[in-house]
Amino acid sequence: MSKTIKIFSVWLLLLSFAGQVAAYATQFADSSETLRLHWNTRLIPIAFSTSLIKPNPYIKPDSDITGAVERSLETWEKAANIKFQVSWTDKQSISPTGKSGDGISLVTVAQTTENILLFGDDANVVSARTRVFFNRKGSITEADIVLNPYEQFSTDGLFGTFDFEATLTHEIGHLLGLEHSSISGATMHGQQGKNGVYNLSSFSSRTLAEDDISGIRALYGANSAEEKCCGAISGKLLQATGRPAKEFQVWAEGAESGRVAAGVLTNADGTFRIEGLLAGQYRLYAQDAGRDATKSFSVEELGEVSLGKGKTAVIFKKLKSETKDFDVRYVGFNGQISELAVPINGGKSYLIYVGGKNLDSGKVSIGFNSPYLTVTPKSLINHNYGADVSVISFEVNVAAEIPLGEYSFFIKSKGANTEFAVGSLTVETFINQWNSYRLLTDE
Ligand SMILES: [Zn+2]
Structure with a gap:
């Protein structure tokens, strides 16, 4: 088969x-x-x-x-x-x-x-x-x-x-x-x-x-047990051409943990609003969410935001709008690829697959914003899944103390453009027993 x-x-x-x-x-x-x-x-x-x-x-x-x-x-x-x-x-x-x-x-x-x-x-x-x-x-x-x-x-x-x-x-x-x-x-x-x-x-x-x-907090507010709720980040993004950056994915991650806090898509006029966030320090990114690989742009960091309770931070930005020479469509695990996040556990290592267009282990590298995640050096390899999709895999090492929640990895090409697989690794309490031993040396 x-x-x-x-x-x-x-x-x-x-x-x-x-x-x-x-x-x-x-x-x-x-x-x-x-x-x-x-x-x-x-x-x-x-x-x-x-x-x-x-x-x-x-x-x-x-x-x-x-x-x-x-x-x-x-x-x-x-x-x-x-x-x-x-x-x-x-x-x-x-x-x-x-x-x-x-x-x-x-x-x-x-x-x-x-x-x-x-x-x-x-x-x-x-x-x-x-x-x-x-x-x-x-x-x-x-x-x-x-x-x-x-x-x-x-x-x-x-x-x-x-x-x-x-x-x-x-x-x-x-x-x-x-x-x-x-x-x-x-x-x-x-x-x-x-x-x-x-x-x-x-x-x-x-x-x-x-x-x-x-x-859900954007709709109903937090229950009284939550003291740090809530703040909002809103803004407007323009493409380099001056046109509104429509349907871009904008997301905030914890500045220290790298954990995904929330994400929204920009409206037709390039505006966005992320509500229901806890007070704290966030890093913000924008990425073209268009499904057409040939028109999609490299990710851009919008900056760091210090958000107070009850406050709204505002970001206006004209993006550089650099096009990418590859596209990430799927993540995967155990040889299967799909649009589903991969559940992982702290203190283990896993082989993660990525599928898309023009992905070549010799031309791209993998990285994380979270200090709890690292990639095993030289673990990036190509797989043959047929002509319609290019697939690579890498080994991720997950620190034992990583907080539960969603984390991203990014793929960066030698041309320096980057795409994030936003929230595609989810740290869960239920066990993913398929951790890898193959690439670990002194077990
Ligand atoms: Zn549904």
Whole structure:
């Protein structure tokens, strides 16, 4: 079996959530994107259908569904000033499309006509979907979640199934008003893998990335336990031509840790705003998020920001807009490449793959902003995955004391242009046992 076929087999495993990838982003009530969707109450009612706990073919028997529901809601409650009011109901079907629903925000997995309609033609590529109802003022009045009854869910990492808790946590982000994030490794990232991608359990999205936390705090503020919340960074970017830098990914990382704090995409006029950040020291970057490799620009550092609580830092910048001679599209692990972040653990080393265009181990180097990550010298090698994609791999060494969260690596060409794989390494508590010993000498 050729390597090319291997890639396509990964794509089959790689099922996406609904919608488009758009940064840590909020949903809007209007096309001009001024009315941000959010609940007008801090106590949000949510009803779980008994279809989730009655024996059914869509959920692996003996799964800990009630435990996963509790943990998933708590995960969001800890991050922001919201509480859920939970009930269980025999109701099976969500409200049909229309101006308003029945007022009950339902989570269901029942295979009813109304629920299946929500998936349209995507019934075999999407794990779950959320329909949000809102009024003219942008207040969410109801949000219904359907877990795709053509898929199977579990809570024990069974390969070939979706993780129930990870899926639910992502969909509750939509229920609360969040859109997809462009930060790999964020719970609100638009791609979710089934258990088995990279030969690992897909538990990453059970826990929130700092990016998810910033996003939800932008909508609801932090709960009272968090004293350093919140500040914002806003600004405007222009290309060298003077045109607005539209759809550029702008992200902030902890100046000391190098951990990704939050990222957004710039608007059509080049403006951006990152809210919900803890007071502290951040480094800011901008990178062309365009999918067309031939038109994309090298990353640029926007500077360092000292952010006070309740303050907004402002950055205006004209970018140099240097074009790149390569493109990073995928990361990978265990020989597979995809758009999913790779889960890693502190105190271990891992072989990380990168896929894209014009990637050649002889012409590029790998680096990190985080002092907790280093690359093993001379570990960079080429792989043959066929003509459509160039793939290289390197070994990353992760310091034992690295804080949990999302980290980036960058690829720099000899021509000095650089691209970041933003947040594509996610330090998790669940074990990635596939650490490498091969390149370590004195074990
Ligand atoms: Zn989604």
